[in-house]
Amino acid sequence: MTVDVVTFGCRLNAFESEAIRRRAEAAGLADTVVVNSCAVTGEAVRQTRQAIRKLKRERPDARVVVTGCAAQTETATFVAMPEVDRVLGNAEKLSDDAWTETRAVFARGAVDASTKAAVDDIMAVRSGAAPVIDGIEGRARGFVQVQNGCDHRCTFCIIPFGRGNSRSVAMADVIAQVRRLALNGHAEVVLTGVDLTSYGADLAGAPRLGTLVRRVLAEVPELPRLRLSSIDSVEADDDLLAALAEEKRLMPHLHLSLQAGDDMILKRMKRRHLRRDAIDFCAAVRRLRPDIVFGADIIAGFPTETEAMFKSSLDLVEACGLTYLHVFPFSPRPGTPAARMPPVAGHVVKERAMRLRTLGDALLTRHLDGEIGHERAVLAETGTIGRTEQFTPVRLTGGASPGTLIDVLIAGHDGRRLLAA
Numbered sequence: 001m002t003v004d005v006v007t008f009g010c011r012l013n014a015f016e017s018e019a020i021r022r023r024a025e026a027a028g029l030a031d032t033v034v035v036n037s038c039a040v041t042g043e044a045v046r047q048t049r050q051a052i053r054k055l056k057r058e059r060p061d062a063r064v065v066v067t068g069c070a071a072q073t074e075t076a077t078f079v080a081m082p083e084v085d086r087v088l089g090n091a092e093k094l095s096d097d098a099w100t101e102t103r104a105v106f107a108r109g110a111v112d113a114s115t116k117a118a119v120d121d122i123m124a125v126r127s128g129a130a131p132v133i134d135g136i137e138g139r140a141r142g143f144v145q146v147q148n149g150c151d152h153r154c155t156f157c158i159i160p161f162g163r164g165n166s167r168s169v170a171m172a173d174v175i176a177q178v179r180r181l182a183l184n185g186h187a188e189v190v191l192t193g194v195d196l197t198s199y200g201a202d203l204a205g206a207p208r209l210g211t212l213v214r215r216v217l218a219e220v221p222e223l224p225r226l227r228l229s230s231i232d233s234v235e236a237d238d239d240l241l242a243a244l245a246e247e248k249r250l251m252p253h254l255h256l257s258l259q260a261g262d263d264m265i266l267k268r269m270k271r272r273h274l275r276r277d278a279i280d281f282c283a284a285v286r287r288l289r290p291d292i293v294f295g296a297d298i299i300a301g302f303p304t305e306t307e308a309m310f311k312s313s314l315d316l317v318e319a320c321g322l323t324y325l326h327v328f329p330f331s332p333r334p335g336t337p338a339a340r341m342p343p344v345a346g347h348v349v350k351e352r353a354m355r356l357r358t359l360g361d362a363l364l365t366r367h368l369d370g371e372i373g374h375e376r377a378v379l380a381e382t383g384t385i386g387r388t389e390q391f392t393p394v395r396l397t398g399g400a401s402p403g404t405l406i407d408v409l410i411a412g413h414d415g416r417r418l419l420a421a
């Protein structure tokens with residue numbers, strides 16, 4: 001009789017799910033499933049609803065609580081679902097009182113639309129405090145929240161309406177959390193947030209992300225590997241670049257929020273960079289850290305995107321020398337300005353996403369080819385799968401124990417993963 005958490009979306013959700021389970025159990029909830037949802041695309045919300053129906057069929061007596069960004073931005077959708085017993089906002093999901101109240105609501109018997117939801121205005125949240133966790137169950141890599149929310153308003157993005165405005169976790173709390181995960185056996189920790197490069201803007205002295213990275217590495221010598229989740233390259237600070245150049249324990253892998261390769265489209269997205277900035281950033285970091293690899297998010301078929309503008313995105317992928325491509329077919333998010341712009345035809349969006357993915361596959365293969373014959377340090381995620389410092393997946397042979405760092409010789413690849421000798 002426990003509380004299970006089903007997590008969708010980003011690493012920040014994965015971090016929070018650990019804290020959610022603790023709080024729900026501490027409140028005395030049992031036979032309850034919490035769905036920590038994502039709203040980044042329409043597909044993510046559809047999958048959340050589908051998962052709720054499936055788990056209710058499989059566990060008809062279990063109580064279902066929905067939280068996360070889809071619950072925050074589309075509360076009415078989930079209140080209307082008969083399978084759902086409770087809807088909690090993104091702030092409420094980490095509040096002990098909200099879980100105690102949820103227990104009380106369930107104890108009172110059947111729930112109705114008037115008692116289902118506890119979702120407050122996320123824009124009113126000011127505190128950057130993050131829950132403290134001991135580890136991420138079943139995961140070799142630990143995630144640490146350093147920031148939440150976002151002050152930008154990219155025209156396609158619903159995240160600020162799910163997560164609120166940007167707020168940072170105090171540096172001392174981040175360092176203590178990283179140390180806790182390292183001492184609890186996590187050989188790698190990923191610093192995560194919503195808009196990571198805005199870290200510190202709301203803290204005294206306005207420390208930047210690079211300052212935080214330096215302090216974490218200096219004050220947690222026990223940690224072998226530190227990784228960053230997605231960053232906005234145009235907001236990367238000099239200290240971060242210096243840390244990339246000098247700190248071997250900072251992993252040579254950056255995931256960039258690039259979104260498009262055409263300047264007019266970037267303007268219509270209200271992004272803060274132009275294609276030249278992205279290309280120059282990758283070249284500059286590559287000079288500082290030659291073994292760096294880049295991943296990036298790219299949207300295919302943003303409203304008004306012409307074939308020529310799309311070709312600029314394809315060209316940018318090559319010009320930046322990207323290795324991992326996360327392709328997002330444009331998904332109009334309710335209430336965002338881009339949802340009101342003249343759309344690109346659905347079949348064209350699909351076709352462009354397919355062309356980007358094909359290019360991405362070719363670039364990944366080029367990277368995998370270059371790894372053969374090299375010895376690589378790998379974090380074993382399971383007995384048979386691990387990842388290199390560059391975040392490249394590796395199929396292991398020897399039955400390594402999850403969470404350990406091992407050196408392997410790369411003997412080949414299968415187009416998706418490296419193969420250890």
Ligand code: SF4
Pocket residue numbers: 150151152153154157158159160194195257
């Ligand atoms: S920076 Fe833009 S894309 Fe990223 S979370 Fe903020 S609004 Fe969304």
